[in-house]
Amino acid sequence: MLLRCINDAILCCNSLGRLDSTQVRRRFSTSTVTPAPRQQRNGESVPKATKSARAHEPPSRAARATRSTIPRAPGRDHTAVHKPTLRAIAAGAAICLLSAAQAQQVTEPPTPVAQTSDAAGGGLGAVVVTATRSDTPLLEVPASASVVSRQDLEQRNVARFGDAVAEVPGLYVRGAAFGASFPGSGQAVLSLRGIPRTPRTLVMVDGLPINNALSGGVNVSGIALENVERVEVLRGPYSALWGGNAMGGVINFISASPDQPLAEIRGGLGSNGLRAGSAIFRKRFEGGLGVSMAFGYRESDGYDDSDYAIKRALPGTGAIPVTGAIPTRTPEGAPAWWVGLKGARPWTQTNASARFDWTLGPATRMNAGLAWGEYEVGYRRPSSFLIGPAGTPVSSGNVGLADASTPLRIAMAETDFLTPTPSGERDLRVFAGVEHRFSGGSLLKVNLGRLEHRFGFSQAGRGADYESGPGTYTDQPNDRTDLDVSWRNRLGESTIFTAGFSLNHSTLDRSTQSLAYWRDPDTAVAETGRSTGESDNTALFAQTETFVGEKGRLVLGARYDRFRTSGSIADASGSATFPANTFSRLSPKAAFAWQASPELTLRTSLGAGFRPPALLDLYSRFTVPSPVAGQLILYDASPDLEPERVIALDAGFDLALANGLQGSVTVFAQQLRDLIYRRSITPTLTRAENTGEARVDGIEASFRAPTGLQGLRVIGSYTHNFRYEVTKNDAVPGSVGKNLTDVPRTLWSLGAEYASGPWSGLLVYRHVGHVFGSSDDLNQETTEGMYGAYDRHGVASARIGYRFSRQFSASLAIDNLTDRQYFVFAKQPGRTVFAEAAWRF
Incomplete structure (x- = not known):
């Protein structure tokens, strides 16, 4: 109920300037490091009192991450973007200020946690918060x-x-x-620890x-990487702390702090007509106001041979010899025939963020901001390889x-050469947060965020060219609002207790419209289907961290999540309103670490x-073409899913030797259970159940030497799944x-x-084994080197950079050094080059 009130307040503020999905559609239709010694609880490195006090210290400067945000969106609909986000921030800020006003002050300001030098290089001396x-x-x-x-990202x-995460062990990213x-839909672009597809991994920013409310993709x-300080990747289920989607693990992008001042602009050119630019500004002003802003833009002409037109042939004589x-x-x-190319897919990608934080007395900090990320994919004219009797x-x-x-x-149609473009996706985020340290040393954190996600795409109909x-x-506007409150305190000499609650409210309003001209959403003739959905999630969590003896650390935790969902559907086959459905999940976790030696x-x-x-x-219902000519398969709604x-x-184990070797x-x-698959009820009707x-067993490893x-x-990583098979x-x-x-x-x-002096560089080779695509549950797609396949492949990449002065630097990056030709469904780019220059003020 609380989150619904918050959400309604934001929506009310947004009502005069809400992001119009029609305006969005119109835009889419245009074309070396020594590791620090391991600290001991009662050992010589850190006295006992220091150890227990450290647990109550607030985040260090690097870890007090800022939240990405965004200024006005460019173009015709900037008012619709700008007004709601400003008003939503005001609502969030008011809530955080209210929390801060009710909290006690302490007599001493918090002291940041000291970070080791290894943190800058992403080694085992780094600090994590997730x-x-x-x-x-x-x-x-x-x-x-x-x-x-950040050093890893810059290389x-x-x-x-x-x-950013391609070499992280256990993590598979693609396409x-x-x-x-x-760019394209992010539903199947990553898998973590052998658990497939993006919705089964929780992705966060600060x-x-x-993860959007539509699919969990x-x-x-949607992430302004220009202002990311580091990326934390946790492998294995983390629903005990973070709730849903965290089956394979958690990826948390931590934004840079204004305590690390920087003013920089970058510009670059590359293969396939790539043009890129970015700007970053971070500073903490006198009086305590911190500002972090970033903007990034990339644009490419695409490449002509990304999408093939492939057709199966039948015995017989055609009317037109070709x-x-x-x-x-x-x-x-x-057997099949390659009959043409579907044309390049030019694209643009834009990110922007703006985040502000304030110090409200010696014990309270508050932040608020906006973030925006968008891509648009266009189209170019296709080409047919088939030449008729007239030579055309x-x-x-x-x-x-x-x-x-x-x-x-072969029965050919113009639609065989068309891609589902224009398409586009936009994230608009607004957030606010407050941290307060009480006089007894406990720490309260409150974070509020709203994500407005817009995703639309066009498809050609029968007879189109x-x-x-x-x-x-198909237009799929969806929103999510999240409130997360946690409290952390010491219990006795050796235990730290964390508890809190989370609320989420999500909505979906999906519609399909028939178009007179399939490339232009403004030519809508009629609405052919609409589905709506709504969900509410309430969660409570608790965790204890107990120091066992001199060298042990035991973590016990659990989280209880309760969901309530409802929705409706209306299309040509009829309409239905689904009553509210509730389900819940308890997610426990136990973990133990033992310092066998200062290095191990x-x-x-x-x-x-879950x-x-x-x-x-x-709550979606749609049709797709069946293998039988002229027949459609209905994908029905499945409101009773669990x-x-x-x-x-x-x-x-983790190893960090004094000579710099880390492993x-x-x-x-x-064991995976209750996985969702679609059952064929009839030859023309399927439903998810x-x-x-499944069982997934494996090993993951990494090293720096x-x-x-x-x-x-030298750096390296290795992941191998001994078993990743469906068992039922x-x-x-x-x-x-x-x-x-x-x-x-x-x-x-x-x-x-x-990295030494003005020079920096990277040379890395990445190998990926064969993958069966999302729809290939029977593992029939074993042929490689073909359009639609997911080839095993190895790709080498390199980057070299030189800093001419404190202000000016330049770099040259080459991806796919050997010009490897391979497919990840679509044909992947060959060798590409990108040159960039940067100026720091």
């Missing part, structure tokens, strides 16, 4: 975790979040998550979720293949996680014993980093 909701040295966390530091050509490819352009078809195969290995290209009709050894014919014809536009930590954990069904799973679940056990190894076993179970040469170290599936019985989709068996990377 694992326990407080600053904790990575070596002391009883979890399999990685930190990608890589980072355009989207996939570029649209990388900046060289055109502790607030950015993530906007690949030449030029190229024999190929489908991913299943069946042929793209439609009943054609006969003159190049075939036996008579073959490149320049005309009917089609449909042993750890193990056992925990449970993913609630998304509103798209529950959460997917996982139970996981892992054990491993981490973890083995894990996971909780019928699947000095070479003896100043500034040069009543909806698709043939999938039992098959591998999970969207997960490779093996991932590894090996490279070298260099």
